[in-house]
Amino acid sequence: MKEVFITGICGFNNLGDSPEDIFDKLVRNEVKPNPSPIKIPNNLPMKERSGLDKYSLSLLAACRNILDAVNLEALGEYDIGTLFSTEFGACHVNMKFLKDLYTDGVQYVSPKLFAVTVNNACLGPICIRYKLKGASSMLVNTSPVLYANRLLKTKKVSALLVGAVDEYNEDYFQDFTNHDILKDGYNEGAAAFLLETPESIEKTGNKPLAKIIGCANVIDGTIIYKHGSIPVTSQFMKRGMEMALERAAIPASDLAGVFMTANSENALYYMEKEAIESIDPSVHKIPLNTISHTNCLVEGILDICIAALCLKSGRIPHIADPSDIKMIETRKKYMMINGVTVDGNFTSVIIEKAN
The missing domain is CATH 3.40.47.10 (Thiolase/Chalcone synthase)
Known part of the structure; x- marks a missing residue:
């Protein structure tokens, strides 16, 4: 594998607001899952939260902790890519879209609502806010880590924000709990880490936490x-x-x-x-x-x-x-x-x- 380093981490789920928060709870033996749905960390100004559905807001709230903490100014706009994955996508938006479609007819469905039903709609707010113009993609039901390494190996990007996002949906959750083997298999939240090549680290000066x-x-x-x-x-x-x-x-x-x-x-x-x-x-x-x-x-x-x-x-x-x-x-x-x-x-x- 190409040598890639993790230089930033972030994320939240029903256990805590960040990886560090969850790790501290592990050390104190105080890990206790909160019931779903969970609250999204309130770390964004209202003007940035306005108009975002929960799916997109979750990813932006999680990734802010990385993108505000690391130094990326030494890299060009096209040197930083985004690669995320999801299992269920924008559940609530899609269900609302289908409800409007069947209830009111295609002529009354909001084009704005339709535009955010696609899985990669959540990438827009991040790329726009932080001016990330590098290679970007959204995967479904597969870990993005192996593909991230391949993308960095091609040298199309020098740094890559890699992660996953899913939101709680009561109907989906009920489907899981109906099957004993699946009852613990569904959660919501967002998480990511920043991957950099050695060449990128030389420019940014970011300190590696681990190497894949x-x-x-x-x-x-x-x-x-x-x-x-x-x-x-x-x-x-x-x-x-x-x-x-x-x-x-x-x-x-x-x-x-x-x-x-x-x-x-x-x-x-x-x-x-x-x-x-x-x-x-x-x-x-x-x-x-x-x-x-x-x-x-x-x-x-x-x-x-x-x-x-x-x-x-x-x-x-x-x-x-x-x-x-x-x-x-x-x-x-x-x-x-x-x-x-x-x-x-x-x-x-x-x-x-x-x-």
Whole structure:
């Protein structure tokens, strides 16, 4: 993989207003999910919030903490790109659009409303406010990390804002809770990190927090979640983790731990546990409910941010039971972060502590 560094992190979900906030709660063993829907951090002036739907506002509120903190002035407008992903897109806007369409007819549907039903509508407010004119794209149901590395490798951009966003929708949430295997699989929030190449860091002077050294993405259609049924095979997860380790050029024994994509004590957990132990039984496993209770794309990005903070502090979570989370010390400098979407898209990312 091309050498890329994480130089800024941001995000919020039902656990906290930032990765640092969530990490501090982990240290104090005070992580407790708030009920959905959650409040968006009030860090934007009213004139910037005005007219934005929750989907777009969530992403802008999350990313402001990065873009206001790092130095990007040394880069040109076309040197900074944006790459985000979503599982469900602008839920409320789309449902309102469909309601108006069926109720009032096509001639009465607002063109302005129609314009923000597309998934990438949330990128506009960020690019306009911060004058980001580099390569920009919105993915669906897949982690943006591997594609981000490829985009940086082509040298089309020097820096890339990478993340995910989803909003709470009661109807979608109910669909998840109806299936036991999915009841913890839905959340809302937004999260991102800034990726820079070594050449970009030389210009900006931004301090790296971590380095992404390996990433793999595999798709297995047999894992599509339907009616609470999930196959017992874990081969596709093992394949993804082995590919990430191969690209990182490190053995599994060098990992400080693995942020799992599954909560403990469910079917997906046992699949992932089997896959990890088939690679190296000694690797420290960190179930998802150590940090949160969802395996959505937003959580996958936040987990990378929190893993970077863990390596920086030399402490990682250890779970004895869901109510007893402790931080244990580690001298190892690598972490693996796994993630899976509802359509069976599995991603494994390996990061290294920055020097």
